[in-house]
Amino acid sequence: MVGEKLSGDWALVRTRLTGSGSKEQWLLIKEKDAIARPAAEYDITLEQPQSVISGAHVGAGRAAPAKPKASAANEKAKAGAAKPARKPAQKKSKTVFPETLSPQLATLVDAPPAGDWLYEIKFDGYRILTRIQGDEVSLFTCNGHDWTERLPELVKALKGLKLQNSWFDGEVVVLDEQGLPDFQGLQNAFDAGNSKNILYYLFDMPFLSAEDLREVPLEQRRDALKQVLDAQRSRLLRYSDAFQAGHQDIVKSAAAMGLEGVIGKRAGSVYIGKRNADWIKLKCRLRQELVIVGYTAPQGSRSAFGALLLAVNEGDEGLVYAGRVGTGFSEVTLEQLYQQLKPLQRKDSPLAKKLTSAQARGVQWVEPQLVCEAEFAQWTREGIVRQAAFVGLRSDKPASEVVREDAHPARVASQTRTQSTSAAPRSGKKTAAGKGKVDVAGTGISHPDRVIDSKTGTSKVELAQFYASIAEWILPYLNKRPVALLRCPEGIDGEQFFQKHAEHLAIPHIKQLDRALDPGHAALMEIDSLQALVGAAQMGAVELHTWGATRDRIETPDHFVLDLDPDPALPWRSMIEATQMVLAVLEELGLEAFLKTSGGKGMHIIVPLARQADWDTVKAFAKAIAEFVSRQLPERFTATMGPKNRVGKIFIDYLRNSRGGSTVTAYSVRARPGLPVSVPIALDELAGLKSSAQWDITNLEQRLKKLKADPWAGYSNRRKITQKMWKQLGAKRP
Known part of the structure; x- marks a missing residue:
């Protein structure tokens, strides 16, 4: 759904119950996707009570005065421009919107450092922090002095953003005739009490609509800020662009432009309310x-x-x-x-x-x-x-x-990482999450000590390091495929979000695919590198799910999956026997199948296909197999989903073979206690398998070291779905 107020994935459920009238009632239920928020955190009926059409409050009487309708662009900027990351603190808690905010400060260095940096103009003006709270806009200097009354034009422009509970960071300047910042001109404007030509260059947004973005990577905060400003353009509110140049030429170029200097910001850094080496300043003089x-x-x-x-x-x-x-x-x-x-x-x-x-x-x-x-x-x-x-x-x-500013050697800034991601004291008890930041494969992992799995005590950085260690095994199964992420920002015991598309807060290093592949949605994602794999872990992703087709031929799947999902009461021996039976049917059809543990209770059977049939045909074929097996062995199998249909049986789930459906990829961790892994096995290993959760992040390395051959050797061999197969199954090709 893409609407003025509601967006994302929703389920329309028919209850077959009648309300006060005679018609059956329907429920519109929000799915747990990447933009879902708990009702306790955000209630749309309270946050946006106005009718989109009339502007009147929903439920208000006719005599109630209608509020002016906000533009669609503003509503989108307000409700979803940033899609910020969940607050990674205690479960079911929320960052208290701060009354004051300390700015992040830059460290003076003597030369541009090595590494991945974004550079912005060092404005010759006054640093100003903006707090938007309710209908009030307040402007503060970096030392907390209230300058709201000195900047009435900016207050008016900021109110035009129609935001609530937000903080902005930027610099107010006056430009000279050459379009360069003029500090004396700014002083003259203040002295004359004339703020109409004072511009506000914004470069960061620590909070948006009560969402704490301080621990969100720099590039994503900037992207969210730009969307907010683009949604309601103002002559006085400017976005501070970043630029790139060779390290040796950066200051020379700034001097040639007549600039005071440049500010460098470490890519991926978080927002900290103090001076550190993630922000640096290089002065021309x-x-x-x-x-x-x-x-x-x-x-x-x-x-x-x-x-x-x-x-x-x-x-x-x-x-x-x-x-x-x-x-x-x-x-x-x-x-x-x-x-x-x-x-x-x-x-x-x-x-x-x-x-x-x-x-x-x-x-x-x-x-x-x-x-x-x-x-x-x-x-x-x-x-x-x-x-x-x-x-x-x-x-x-x-x-x-006022103290003497001594420039630090460039190597200090390039080597020093953030030592704390705490921008300001938070309310409530301290979390178990660590405050440091650890580098894994070039990606900074914030809150590295946050516990992802309470059963084992596995931390966030340990999960990232695990994925980095198995990159050569998992990346071939992620390559060229749209990926969906099961994100657990607070650990697997907290809320979980299933993200299919690239939202405004992009995953570090992840590849965004052509939007034409999934029209009407944000771009699909692909993990095609070690950095993207670790970046997904940095953003709280635990499970990785892939489509049954590659991006270059998205309409013709190259495999289908049969997910054998047992009644939990069944012994493991029944699962092995059931898998062997389904494999026998597939072999009779002339299909080559491959196995992997699900990491849960069941088994995944993957059947490679020649890329000829479309999604509907492949799904119908998988369904025909499931129904055939269930007809032959009704006491063991069912092709009908639902707990009551699975009692004492194994459900053959074929439904994930639809377009847009996905299956947890080979070597993905599962968001379950103990963090088991979905692991490929050879067919001759099935009989000796002890459980579907036999391997986890602690012992998978041992298995991989002992392997003498790829358990999925021959996976590239693909079969066509033939008319003979349809006939053997007693089904008709759609």
């Missing part, structure tokens, strides 16, 4: 905030003052002298700054150490309250800024937080 501690008298035709004396904080030592700045001022700036300095005059120096008599000559000291930004050529050995030029005042940062 050194530039930072400095505390104003005094000024000198003007010389010649200069008015107001001559130069500013600057300082930085150095730990317990206090304020340390950092040099002077005497250029970069306009006449207007000189006078405005002088008026702010006069009330702050003091008799003595606020510096921790006295200056020499030459340095202090003619200086008027001031209280260390004002912060300016200056650019300069370098720091001298004595800690003095060289060739400094004034850029502007920084009213968004307190003087007590």
Whole structure:
């Protein structure tokens, strides 16, 4: 279903019960797909009570005032632009929407590091965090100062997004005639109380519609943000584009464009409310905030003052002298700054150490309250800024937080990984999930210590490492096939989601197929690499299910599956005998079959086919086999689904052979206690098989090491469905 309010997979169920009238009642039930949310978390009747057609509240009387109808684009951006990942905390809990949010900060480095990075423009403006809560929009500096009243035009534009309980991160700027950020122009706009030309470049979205996106990989947060902004375009709200360039040329190119510098963000990184090496800054020229501690008298035709004396904080030592700045001022700036300095005059120096008599000559000291930004050529050995030029005042940062910014070597940033994914304190008890981030095959695994299976204590990173270790075995069965994922973000004991299509929060490294393969839906997915395999595990995928056809010939299946599903009360011996009986029928038909454990209670029989018949024909053929076996041995088998039909019997499930249907792939883990694995076996191994869950992630490696031959050797041999086969089964070809 794709609607204004509801979307995804739904089941329409006929109850055959009558309500207050005479007609039978029907139920519309949400399937557990990738976009399903618990009712306790999101109730559509409460979140969007308006009628799509009239705009009136559903159930309200005719006299009730109708609310204006939101556009379809806005509703989609609100309800599903990001499809964010589930909160990976305690079961049945939800992140409390924060009143405040600490921004992620960048580390200054001396050169672009190696690795996979996204680069954005380092804007010459003020960092602003936006909180949208209910009908209120609030704008905060990175230090928590409320600037909402200073930016009324942006407040209006942000309200136009028609979102609730969301946080945005970005930078407000004013552009000059060349379209480049102009910090002094921004200062002038604030001083004049004129915000109509102040633009808001947005580069991150930690929350969307109460969904916590901080632990979602960077690229997916950015994609979700872009969709939100595209859904309701505004002249004042801009998306901060990322760009790529060679590592050696990145700063040189930025300088040629007249930019202050660039911000690098590690691909796949999460959002953390502090400074770390996942975000780096590269400056074309050194530039930072400095505390104003005094000024000198003007010389010649200069008015107001001559130069500013600057300082930085150095730990317990206090304020340390950092040099002077005497250029970069306009006449207007000189006078405005002088008026702010006069009330702050003091008799003595606020510096921790006295200056020499030459340095202090003619200086008027001031209280260390004002912060300016200056650019300069370098720091001298004595800690003095060289060739400094004034850029502007920084009213968004307190003087007590100004320290010298030293560039870290590039290798430090390239090697350092996130040490914590905790962006802010969460409500409730701490989870068992670890807060670190571990690299597996080039993919960062967040919450690596989160327990996936409580029975064995297996962690998320251990599951990712398992999939990486069997990549050469499982990838051939994933290659070129649409894949569906059974995701368990909170572990197999929590909620589980079956994802067939690539949603807005894409799986890291996963391949998105041509949307024409499944019209009317988002793109199908394919896992075609080790990185994509581990990326699926990073996003909580435990089971991997594949179609019975490859993407290049999607309408002609290359195999069918018979899933033998027993009554749980039956002994394992009955399962082995039943499998042998079905294999005998397939052999009589002239078909070559292959076996694998289901990882549950039953067995999977896979029959390769020549790619000629369509889906309907293949499904009908599998059904004919199931019905034939059931007719021949009705005391053992049934081809009719449902627990009551399976009592004391084995259900031959042929239904997964429909177009869009899928079967757990060979070597996939199952989301069951103990994390068993669906494992291919040779036909002569069947008699000695102890259970369908004989192998799990702890002992599969031992089996693979002992194998002397591929248990599915000859799998590429394919048979046609012939008229003779139909006749043997007593069925007609559709």
